[in-house]
Amino acid sequence: MVRLILNTGHPMYIWWGDENACLYNDAYRECIGPERHPCSLGRPAREVWEEIWPIIGPQIEQVREGRGATWNVNHLVPITRHGRREDVYWTYSYSPIDDELSPHGIGGVLVVCTETTEQVLATQRMAAERDQLGQLFEQAPSFMTLLSGAHHRFEIANPSYRKLVGGRDVVGKTVAEALPEAVEQGYQLLLDSVYASGEAYIAKGAKFSYQGSPGEPGAERFVDFVYQPIKGSDGRVTGIFVEGADVTDRETADAALRASEAKYRELAQALAESNQAKDEFLATLAHELRNSLAAIRNALTLQRRARHDERILESSGDIIERQMAHMVRLIDDLMDLSRLTRGIVELKREPLSLIGVVRQAVEASHAGVEQSGHQLVAHLPEQDCVVDADETRLIQVLSNLINNAAKFTPQGGHIEVSLRSEAEMAVVTVRDDGIGIAPDMLERVFDMFAQVQRSHDQVGGGLGIGLTLVRQLVERHGGSVEARSAGAGQGSEFVLRLPLATHAVLQPAPAAAVQAGATGMGLRVLVADDNADAAESLSELLAMSGHEVKTAADGLAALAIAEAFQPQAMLVDIAMPGLNGHELCRRVRQTPWGREALMIAASGWGQQGDRQRSLEAGFDHHLVKPVHYAAVDELLAAQADHAPGER
Missing domain, CATH: 3.30.450.20 (PAS domain)
Known part of the structure; x- marks a missing residue:
């Protein structure tokens, strides 16, 4: 063996x-x-x-x-x-x-x-390929059939082809036997030509009419198809493969399209706006981060230059803390929105006192409201409203609504938060006397990135996702939120409804009112920026460099101060409320003192188009936030060397 x-x-x-x-x-x-x-x-x-x-x-x-x-x-x-x-x-x-x-x-x-x-x-591959081809043939949305011989006898036909011809049993029959209409309409002559010449024939939008069952009206279809000759090893044609698509719907749609061009242009415009909104959102995110980074960089420069000045060290530390908190809120909002969109946010629900939730939300929003110079009042009922909800998420919802009201209300405005019960619902209302909402935006304000479709000159920053978070979180609680406004300049009202806890005993709660009060020798320099931390930190640095400095929080205030102060240099944020930086620069350039002033745009917007618009408005330089103070110092030093008159 x-x-x-x-x-x-x-x-x-x-x-x-x-x-x-x-x-x-x-x-x-x-x-x-x-x-x-x-x-x-x-x-x-x-x-x-x-x-x-x-x-x-x-x-x-x-x-x-x-x-x-x-x-x-x-x-x-x-x-x-x-x-x-x-x-x-x-x-x-x-x-x-x-x-x-x-x-x-x-x-x-x-x-x-x-x-x-x-x-x-x-063998397995071949079998799989055969099965796949068979499935493709049977499941193909396009119609397919194989005709053999000079008389064009049907060998196979897929379901789509049988549907095209009204469900007729065609296999085993010639075209003349199975479809006499095809003979009358010239299709058999085309098949004869392909069989004789061996050249394929292609048709687009060809009309095919056939009679359905006896007594039924005739049917009319439009088809794109190809007659492809099948040749044997000797090169002679043995059959014809027919493949195509029923394009009746396409022809109908083309007719409808020609009659509805305006509608489709509107749809295209909406899609373009949607894409633009996404692009602007990314630009806005960069703008928000650069604004905060500008304030942080200035504060750090202040700390390095004033190592032993406790006042400056404390104030610059506060600036850094506030701006870091702002950046964290931006990131948290983005993460929350992502989690909500993917459905992975879990609510930790428990019986809650809405009075307590409102108080916590008011307290959480206090600093931002106070910085904007607004009055915030909460009207709370004697009888508490108890809901089954996630406390952290409800505070987030109400804080977003309050901060949103503060952002869209001019300085010194009024914001009211009220709570009441109505039927089996708890109703929380956040009302402001701000810039209002146009009627066509009342629903769209809850859409993602809705804010970026509005002018940056009218708002106080943000990513435009706060209200989207509000709606999604409220709906996850089984509630609803509605925006109301009489129009531009008429203020806004957001009404939040949540179901009351079914078996909760409402505990008495004393009425309360919570209220937040309203809240720089060298060149004459005016700093105009609606970001208070950025303006303050930059002003401190300029003063330490020997300049006389004044600040303004919006464009109109900056213009008024500049008329009296007649600065030799201005550092201007572009996206300011009231009057944007470009218009402010144009008006300054029209004054006798403003023609020679050094105009510096300091903005979170830094693309080539943004720089070009600044130059066209009259700015000498366009610096992108966070601005290096050394660059500002160098520009001011050059201006001081050439400035006429006293320094």
């Missing part, structure tokens, strides 16, 4: 003796990989092939016990070879080797094997 296997080129091996010791030839060695050659020679079968013993063990036992040989065709026996586990297919037999001195008269097992992995996989 050993001589037999060693003198054949076919893969063979022997399991011999009580331990089924392994002997094999060179042809088999190529199949098992370097992991098992030569180390498996003479070793027991179970040790060599432990990983597949559940498969081959019973077959070995069958032969050793005299229960006959085994035969396996394309049998999957996965083995590890060349360093990885492989699915290997084999055709093999296990045959007994006679030995009268061994149990059952069988001394070992002869294995003759052939690896068939490539053949099996190729």
Whole structure:
């Protein structure tokens, strides 16, 4: 047996003796990989092939016990070879080797094997491809059929083709038999031409009419199709493959489109605005971050220059803290919106006193409202309103509404928060006397990025996602939120409704009112910026450099101060309320003193178009926030060297 296997080129091996010791030839060695050659020679079968013993063990036992040989065709026996586990297919037999001195008269097992992995996989691929082609043919949205011979007999037709011809049974019939209408309308002549010439024919929007069932009206369809000749090995045409699409809807839609051009232009405009809104949102985010970074950079420069001035160190530290908190709020809003959009926000609901929630929201918003110079009053009822809600999220909702009111209300405005119960709902109202909302924006204010579609000159910054967060969080609580306004300049009102807790006992609560009160020798320099921290920190730095400095929080105030102060240099933020930086610069340039003034735009907007608009408005320089103070100092020093009159 050993001589037999060693003198054949076919893969063979022997399991011999009580331990089924392994002997094999060179042809088999190529199949098992370097992991098992030569180390498996003479070793027991179970040790060599432990990983597949559940498969081959019973077959070995069958032969050793005299229960006959085994035969396996394309049998999957996965083995590890060349360093990885492989699915290997084999055709093999296990045959007994006679030995009268061994149990059952069988001394070992002869294995003759052939690896068939490539053949099996190729067969599987072909079958899969056939199945896929069959599925594609049957499931294709386009219609397909195969015609054979000069009489164009239907061999196969997919469901889409049968649907096109009204469900007729066409397979086995000629075109003339199955579709006499096609003959009348000239389609058979086209088929004859393709069959005779061997050249494909392509049609677009061809009309095909056919009679439905007896008594039913005729049907009319429009189709795009191709007649593709099928050629045999000798080059002669044997049939025609027909493929196409029912484009009746397209033709109908084209007619409707021609009649509705205005509507589609409006839709295109809306899509363009949506894309623009996203672009502006990214620009706004950069603007907001640069504003905060500008204030932080100025505060840090102040700290380095005034190491022992406790007042400046304390105020600059406060600036950094406020601006960092603002940046954290921006990031938190973005993360919250992302989580809400993906539905992964979990509400920690419990019975809550809405009076307590309103008080906490008012307290959380106090600093921002006070900085804007507004009055904030909360009107709370005697009887508490209890809701089943997430306290942190409700405070976030109310704080966003209060901060939104403060942002869109001119300095010194009034904001009122009220709470009442109505039927089975708790109603919280946040009202302001700010710039109001146009009627067509009342619903859109809750849309993501809605703010960036409005003028940056009229708002106090932000990403335009606060109200989107409000609506989504309120709706997650089973409530609703509504925006009301009589129009531009008439203030706004946001009405929040939440279901009262079903079995809660309302506890008496004393009426309360919460109210937040309203809240720089060198060149004459005016700093105009609606970011108070940025203006303050820059002004401190300018004063420390020996300049006489004044500040303004909006464009109109800056113009009024400049008329009296007649600054020799102005550092102007572009996106200010009241009067934006570009218009302010134009008006300054129209004054006798303003023609020679050094005008510096300091803005979070820094693209080429932004710089060009600043130059066209009359600015000498456009610096992008956060501005390096050294750059400002250098520009002012150059201006001082050339400025006429006293310094």
